[in-house]
Amino acid sequence: DAKTTQPPSMDCAEGRAANLPCNHSTISGNEYVYWYRQIHSQGPQYIIHGLKNNETNEMASLIITEDRKSSTLILPHATLRDTAVYYCIVRVLMYSGGGADGLTFGKGTHLIIQP
Amino acid sequence: DSGVTQTPKHLITATGQRVTLRCSPRSGDLSVYWYQQSLDQGLQFLIQYYNGEERAKGNILERFSAQQFPDLHSELNLSSLELGDSALYFCASSVATSAGGPGSYNEQFFGPGTRLTVL
Numbered sequence: 607d608a609k610t611t612q613p614p615s616m617d618c619a620e621g622r623a624a625n626l627p628c629n630h631s632t633i634s635g636n637e638y639v640y641w642y643r644q645i646h647s648q649g650p651q652y653i654i655h656g657l658k659n660n661e662t663n664e665m666a667s668l669i670i671t672e673d674r675k676s677s678t679l680i681l682p683h684a685t686l687r688d689t690a691v692y693y694c695i696v697r698v699l700m701y702s703g704g705g706a707d708g709l710t711f712g713k714g715t716h717l718i719i720q721p
Numbered sequence: 722d723s724g725v726t727q728t729p730k731h732l733i734t735a736t737g738q739r740v741t742l743r744c745s746p747r748s749g750d751l752s753v754y755w756y757q758q759s760l761d762q763g764l765q766f767l768i769q770y771y772n773g774e775e776r777a778k779g780n781i782l783e784r785f786s787a788q789q790f791p792d793l794h795s796e797l798n799l800s801s802l803e804l805g806d807s808a809l810y811f812c813a814s815s816v817a818t819s820a821g822g823p824g825s826y827n828e829q830f831f832g833p834g835t836r837l838t839v840l
């Protein structure tokens with residue numbers, strides 16, 4: 607799996623958009639970008655994933671640059687409950703019927719939402 | 722609530738002892754993963770089971786073992802415990818992937834974790 611680089615911490619004001627960057631300059635053509643988050647000692651939670659097109663779901667948007675070497679996770683209206691460590695993970699999907707291998711978590715970005 | 726359950730929530734034991742952590746995956750999920758989260762190592766993948774069979778291994782110590790039973794629940798056995806084994810242990814599950822095309826993915830659903838303290 608490709609390595610990722612994320613800032614160790616970020617602040618964002620409540621109600622504003624939180625933009626979390628991730629660099630993955632060695633990403634391969636068949637690797638996807640996944641985002642998970644972990645709210646203080648709880649189990650990590652899946653947020654969103656994408657290959658090369660921008661993606662949006664009820665939680666967030668994912669913007670992937672055209673060269674796919676970096677991406678940005680956007681939380682459109684951050685709330686205090688969004689304070690968490692956000693992990694950007696790049697990995698190949700496994701289609702072989704057994705599910706994918708384990709996720710490789712880096713140190714992530716500790717996002718702190720300020721009231 | 723992810724639908725993945727783990728027991729116990731907390732476990733305190735002594736060095737040299739053996740413990741068993743239990744995980745029940747979401748209904749219908751065939752894959753179970755175990756992760757360890759310690760302060761110095763972060764979140765690390767240990768092992769994956771799929772429909773009762775070991776599928777992938779990560780940074781799992783030889784003192785640790787796991788299995789998945791016919792009802793799909795899984796147990797992680799930790800033996801000869803050391804102080805450094807104190808950590809949060811998470812279980813995750815995912816749906817089985819059929820031979821799908823682009824766009825299929827394996828979102829993993831994590832349980833609340835078991836906090837192990839070795840004294």
